[in-house]
Amino acid sequence: MSRYLRQIFILGTLAIVWELLARLGIWPQLLFPTVTDILSALVEELASGEIASRTWYSLSLIATGLGLAIITSFLASSLAMLWGPWADGLQTVMAVLHPLPSIAILPILLLWFGAGAHSIIILIAFSAFWPLTASILGGLCSVPRTQIEVGCNLGLTGLRLVSQVMLPAALPAIISGLRVGWARAWQASVAAEMVFGASGSEGGLGWFLYKQRYFLEVPKVFAGMLVIVFIGLLIENILFNLLERHTIARWGMSIR
Amino acid sequence: MIQVEFQGVGKTFQTGNQEIVALDDICLQVRQGEFWTIIGPSGSGKTTLLRCLAGFEFLTAGKIYVSGHQVSAPGRDRMMVFQDLDQLFPWRTVLSNVMLALKLAQPGTTPAERKSLALDYLDLMGLIEYAHFYPYQLSGGMKQRVAIARALGVKPSVLLMDEPFGSLDAITRSGLQKELLRIWHETGVTIIFVTHNIEEALLLADQIVVLARGGTIRAVVKNVLARPRSTKNASFTTAWQHLHHLLEQSGYRGQPGTASRPSLDPRPLARPLGQATL
């Protein structure tokens, strides 16, 4: 508990320093708004429902894209355990595409799928797929040999061996892959919507930031960023920590 | 009836440009229901012998038959209890580890039947209070006992045990030796049991294989001591000394050992060691 108190204390101090800097008037208030301005902009946008619907839109794209990435990644990694040539191919393609900043494929996606939700979903899936697959494959390859052999001895083969023994044993790596995948997906969705600019009437948080910048509503830009940070922390600290507590921590598998 | 037969079995490991002969020309015939122990210095190939029989290794020479069928892959008729302590599935409770084995071995049973059967096996190993523990909450010896319960649940025809009691204290160890003998009498399962301990080998086995450095059989000693056995009588001491003497000749403490031979060996090499278990 004292850890949370300390964190709140640090954040509070930062907010006060920010407020003082803004009030000193070194920079124009238009570009460097006070904390109070930012918070009142946040309240205003929350009240109007704008931020909520933008957030909902972003999260629905992410859920689709990340879901796609998770399913394909599990299929691809499991298949790699069953069929050597596929594993080699996957490793090679991953070595080439994993280092590529995912936003770099956006121009191609725009040409192929047009400026719309499809392109963003595919970009999100692409950004999350590679780190997720790298983690899952790494986890699957470091499953203790004895456990695999026990599985074989009990008569498990092929896909059943993968699903009953290898995937559960790789869960610590899988969860850390999901964390990275989520972060990448979140980044990709915000980045993509900013590149899209003004296309379409619908848009998520990235589009919200972009629009408010256009109207020079700087407190609202900051308010949007606060929401992005808040959701990131929420998923990280609540969802993933809960997932860990109910699985690998409970099984004594978290420390490797 | 001959249940397990080794015919000139050899196993050579290739590490880098070096060849390690782990087993060399092993010939054995184990009858159904017999209790065999394998004893020998560290590195003499005891684990490798069990792994070959379990179907986890390619042989580089010879053949192994179990119940008349040539061993080519792992199977539930030969359950192995490993030397390592991480053989339980950490994401399953003790009970659930045993129940998984039962489910795979007897797919027709209901979960309730499997649960009561699993509890019986845990009771047999004195672990009933730990049924809902996760493996990380158990001591090393308890983990080993769960592994034995899980292997027994499959009702194998041959039970392979690699120093299963090695990490236990003397009292628990002798209690489990008695339990194992009781289970062996009740089930009629054939047991092949690796140990470092001469006393343990003598208390348990019908036949004792003494392996020597280089993976050769130094001797196969028939154990004629009457059951139930005790370490206290004179014939036990004589047998102990005999085995001790054999072991000393098998390459302990840096002695060359009768089996050590030049490492140049013209026999054909193993197929590459891929991820063969999948």
Ligand SMILES: Nc1ncnc2c1ncn2[C@@H]1O[C@H](COP(=O)(O)OP(=O)(O)OP(=O)(O)O)[C@@H](O)[C@H]1O
């Ligand atoms: N996977 C492997 N690759 C290379 N060499 C191996 C492998 N497994 C075993 N060996 C070698 O085979 C020989 C026999 O090993 P094994 O594990 O069977 O000995 P052991 O009799 O069980 O010894 P211990 O009593 O210490 O358990 C050793 O020289 C070992 O180095």
Ligand SMILES: [Mg+2]
């Ligand atoms: Mg060994």
